[in-house]
Amino acid sequence: MTGLLANAILASLFIFIIAMALALVRVFRGPSAQDRVLALDYLYILAMLMMLVLGIRYASDTYFEGAMLIALFGFVGSFALAKFLLRGEVIE
């Protein structure tokens, strides 16, 4: 791996981290519950993409499985949270 790709990988990981920090801002700021769920949903997608980038960085297939698991668990989590919001018992 030459410097070009290694640096590009580091840069993209860094950009992903900034994006995650911004999404976290939305998780804490809200204001409504659905905003927080939306931001959490975004966080897991970013984490999954970061796993794929890490897979390239370490030239390993194993990270792909991790990314797949994050995608599945993130989907189930967001789905459950959204369904909970839809039940109407947690009106602020």
Add this chain to the structure above:
Amino acid sequence: MNRLFPAPLLSLALFVLWLVLNLSVSPGNLLLGAALGILAPVLMAPLRPQHAHIRRPLVIARLIGRVGLDVILSNLQVARGVLRASSHPPRSAFVHIPLSLRDAHGLAALSMITTVVPGTVWSELAVDRSILLLHVFDLDDEAAFIEHFKHTYERPLMEIFE
């Protein structure tokens, strides 16, 4: 034939999925993939309320290409809208779209398309499936948007599913 393969396309998709996930075409994986492809649809058949009738593969291919292109264009538009949100706030609006598509599978495909394209979010569908409430990120001309939506997405889906 019909009992063994209630959904031949699904069987094929599962088979290919298994091989791609395992990254090999060894005899063992071929066998396991075939078992998955045959058994899963048979076991799932009682859960499926109705069968989809999919026709016109050419229309499907054209629709997929069209959606891929629209996703990229819409991505660029939304990214531009986000970056200049303070000087030009996006003109977001809800749009009521009268639908003539009634098939459940077609509507499911339509909801996938509208949600995957970043500029639109499928919000609500009337109980009788006649009206769709859609949220659009940056709406220019409502009548033109509805016309474009019905022409590019709804008509091919009607050809495929009905």
Add this chain to the structure above:
Amino acid sequence: MIQTVELPFWLELATAVLLLTGSLFALVGAIGLVRLKDYFQRMHPPALASTIGAWCVSLASILYFSGLKQGPVLHAWLIPILLSITVPVTTLLLARAALFRKRMSGEQVPDEVSSGGDRGN
């Protein structure tokens, strides 16, 4: 990091460009999530990461591993396929939850598109 073959330069360049494009789109999505004013506007930017962001990163992964193993390694395309199935489900449910909750608290949102009950779709 075990390096078996030296990748051709154009492949490294393509991988690098795709990774940077994908991550920049994801960043724009996050900026939109923070900056936009209305909840329904904020529902749009996350699609940037789950569509073009995921496509770019998966394509980069496919290119890189195919170059490394000297043959097609295609399993990364499963990620965009999986996302294109799962993301609409959560987005749709969140949109409906938001509409429901905003109606309950009396905010300015369109009325239910037809009378009575839940839709069964």
